[in-house]
C-alpha cells in the first residue's frame with residue numbers, strides 16, 4: 006500500500022498511478038473487448054465506415070452460426086481429445102519420473118535429468134522437417150494418436166520438473182512412515198503422495214492443456230486432413246480465406262476457441278502464476 | 289517384544305563415515321535411549337534398525353534374527369518421527385488404521401485395535417479429525433497411536449518431543465514412560481537432550497561422532513562417567529572441569545592447576561603423582577563455606593542467579609570459572625570473596641591425554 | 653531407475669531421434685522430400701552464403717530485440733503500477749494476464765482485424781486525427797513493427813508477472829531504510845527496485861528471446877512472412893520450407909541454426925539462474 010499522507014503531492018501521485026494502471030489494464034483488455042464487440046454485431050455493422058465499440062443491434066447470431074457450423078463439432082472434439090490425451094500421457098510418464106527424481110539418488114540420475122533438460126531446449130520448429138519426413142515415410146501423418154504423443158512430448162519435461170518440485174515439498178518422512186507401515190513404493194505414490202499434491206497436479210494439467218489446446222503448427226503440419234484439425238487450425242484457415250471472411254463470425258469463432266483456455270486459467274490462476282514465476286526470479 | 293542387537297555396525301554417506309563399529313545389545317522389554325550431540329549418528333543408527341538406511345557392515349538383529357536384508361515392513365517395528373509424519377489427508381482413525389489396512393487385516397480387527405489405542409492415548413474424541421485440526425501434543429499422540437496399533441516387537445522414537453513446548457515436553461515424557469510401563473514393548477528412543485535421557489531410560493547409550501562412548505543406567509553414567517565427554521555431556525548444569533597435575537599422595541592428594549590452585553581429591557587415585565589430569569566436580573557437589581575451611585578452595589563471586597529453590601553461582605577460582613549450585617538463598621553478591629568445599633567422594637579424575645576415567649585406588 | 657523409462661522413451665523417440673535425424677538430413681543432397689545421398693557441407697555452404705539466410709537472420713534479430721524491449725518495458729511499467737495499487741492490483745494483474753493465455757492463432761486473428769486498413773478501429777482513428785493509415789500490415793516498412801507491437805501485447809503480461817514476483821521478493825526494510833535516509837520514490841526505484849530487477853530481467857529476456865526466436869503461428873496469421881519478406885524470420889522460413897518441400901536439405905540447415913541458437917540461449921539461462929537439475 007502507498008503511505009496515506011494527506012498531502013497534495015501524494016494525492017497527485019495516487020491519481021497518476023490510477024491512470025497508469027487503467028492504461029495497462031485497458032491496453033491488455035481493449036483488443037479483446039473489440040473482438041467481443043465485433044462478435045456481437047451483424048455482418049453489415051461489423052464493417053461499417055464508422056466503427057463503434059457498442060454493437061447495435063447486438064446479436065448472438067454469430068455464435069449460433071459457429072455452433073451450427075458443419076465442421077465445428079469435430080474440430081472441438083479434436084481439440085479436446087488432443088489436449089486431454091497429451092496431458093494424460095505427460096502426467097502418466099511425468100509423475101513416476103518426478104517422484105523418483107525427488108526421492109532417490111542413484112548413479113546416472115544426473116545424466117537422465119540432463120537428457121530431459123536437453124530435450125526441453127529443442128524447439129518444435131527445428132523438428133518440423135525431420136518429423137514430417139519420418140511420419141511421411143512411416144505413413145503416420147494424420148494420425149491422431151501420433152499427434153497426441155508429439156504434443157505430450159512437448160510438455161513432458163516441464164511436467165517432470167513440476168512434479169519433482171511438488172513432491173519435494175512433501176516431507177520425506179511421510180514416505181518413510183509409509184514404508185515402515187508396509188506400503189509399497191507404488192502405494193506410497195498413489196495413496197499418500199499424489200493426494201497431497203493434487204492442486205499441483207491440477208495446475209500442471211491445466212498449463213499443459215492450455216499449451217496443447219493453443220497449438221497450431223503441430224496439427225497443421227502433421228495432420229493436414231480436414232477431419233483431424235482443431236479449432237485453432239480452423240480459425241487460421243478462415244483467415245487464409247481472406248475474400249470470404251466474415252469478421253463478426255471469425256471473432257465469435259476466436260472467442261469460442263479461447264473460452265476453455267480463459268476459464269481454465271481463471272480456475273487455477275494462482276497456481277498458473279506460481280508456475281510462471283517458479284525459478285524465474287533470482288532470489 | 290524382542291531383544292535387539294547391534295554388532296560391528298558401520299555406515300558411511302559417500303566418503304564420510306558416520307557410524308564406526310557400533311555394537312551393543314538391548315534386552316527384551318527395555319527402554320533404551322540413544323543420546324549424544326546433534327550429528328553424532330543417533331538417527332542414522334535408528335534408521336538402520338528401522339530399515340530406512342542400508343547397513344554398510346556389521347549386523348543388526350531383532351529377536352535373534354538378523355534383519356540386514358529384511359524390508360522395514362517385515363521387521364515388525366514401528367517408528368515415531370520427530371515431525372510425526374502423519375498422513376495429512378487422512379483422519380486420525382485412518383492414520384492409525386493405515387498399516388493394518390495395507391496388511392489386509394479384517395475390518396473388525398482394525399476397528400478394535402484402533403479403538404484400543406485411542407483409549408490408551410485419550411484420542412477417542414479426535415478420531416474423526418484431520419492432523420491439521422490437532423494440537424502439537426495430540427499429533428504426537430496420534431503418531432504413537434499409529435505405532436501402538438501395530439503391536440510391534442520394537443518401538444522406535446526419533447526425537448519425538450523436540451517440536452513441543454517445554455511444558456508439554458515434560459508431560460509427554462511422563463506419558464511415554466507410562467506407556468512403556470504398561471505395554472512393556474522394547475523401545476529405542478533417540479534424543480539429544482540428556483535430561484530426557486536421564487529421566488526416561490532404563491539404560492542410556494551415549495554416542496559421539498559415530499562411536500558409542502558409554503552404555504549404562506542413568507545414575508551409573510552420572511556417578512561414574514567413563515570419560516571426560518560423558519562426564520560433561522550428562523548432568524545439568526555441566527560438570528566443572530579444570531586441568532592440572534596430581535600432587536601429594538593418599539587422601540591428601542590434590543590437583544594443582546597452573547595458576548596455583550590446589551583442588552582436593554579427597555581419596556587415593558589409581559595414578560601416580562606428576563600425571564597431568566582433568567579434575568571434574570559437579571556444581572551440586574560444591575558448597576559455600578567460610579574461607580579457610582578444610583578441603584576448600586578460595587575465590588570470588590562473579591554472578592549470582594537465584595532460581596528460587598536453588599541459587600546458581602558463577603565463581604572465579606584462580607583463572608577458572610566454576611559453576612556452583614547452592615541450596616537455599618546465599619546472601620552474597622558479585623565481587624564477594626568466597627570459599628568452596630568439595631564434597632567427599634564427588635571428585636572425578638580423567639587422564640588429560642586420553643580423557644578416560646582414572647579409577648580410584650584401593651579403599652574406594 | 654525403471655520409473656524414468658516411460659518419459660525417456662517418449663523424449664528419445666519423439667524429440668531426440670528427430671533431432672539427430674535433422675542433422676543427418678542436413679548433410680544430404682535433397683530434392684523435395686527425397687534424400688539423394690551424402691553431400692558433406694554443401695547445404696551449409698549454400699545456406700550460409702545465401703543472402704536470404706542473413707537477411708532472415710537480421711529480421712529475426714530485429715524482431716526479437718524489438719519485442720524484447722517493448723515487452724520488458726511494458727512489463728516493468730505494468731508491474732510497478734499494479735503492485736503499487738496493493739490489493740486491487742491483484743485482480744487487475746490476473747485480468748492483464750489473459751492475453752498471455754490466448755493462442756497465437758487467436759491473437760493474430762484479433763489484431764489482423766484491429767489493423768484492417770478499411771474497417772479496423774486503428775486505421776479509422778488514424779484517419780480521424782488526420783494521419784494516413786496506409787496498408788498497415790501490408791506496408792513493407794511498417795509490417796515488422798506492427799508484428800513487434802502485437803508480440804509485445806501478447807507477451808508483456810508474462811514479463812509483468814515475473815517482474816512483480818521479483819519486486820515482491822525485495823525486503824520492505826530496504827525501502828524503509830531509504831525513507832529514513834530521506835529518499836523519495838524515485839530514489840527507491842533507483843537504488844532498491846532497479847538493482848533487484850536486473851537479474852530477473854536478464855532471465856526473462858532469455859526466456860522470451862527463445863520464444864520469439866521459435867515463434868511461427870503469429871507470423872503465419874498476421875503477414876504470412878510478407879509483405880515482400882519483410883517479416884520472414886528464420887523459424888517462419890523453416891515452416892515454409894517444410895510445407896512447400898521444394899528442397900529439404902537447406903531447410904534442415906536452417907533448423908539446425910535455430911536449434912543451436914535456442915540451446916545457446918537455454919544454456920545462458922541456466923547459467924544466469926544457476927539452475928542445474930540433478
Ligand SMILES: Nc1ncnc2c1ncn2[C@@H]1O[C@H](COP(=O)(O)OP(=O)(O)O)[C@@H](O)[C@H]1O
Pocket residue numbers: 301306324325326327328329330331332333
Ligand atoms: N542422507 C544423508 N546423506 C549424507 N549425510 C548424512 C545423511 N544423513 C545424515 N548424514 C550425516 O551423518 C551424520 C549423522 O547424522 P544423524 O544420524 O542424523 O545425526 P543425529 O541424529 O545424531 O543428529 C551427520 O553428520 C549428518 O550430516
Ligand SMILES: [Mg+2]
Pocket residue numbers: 327330331332447
Ligand atoms: Mg537426528
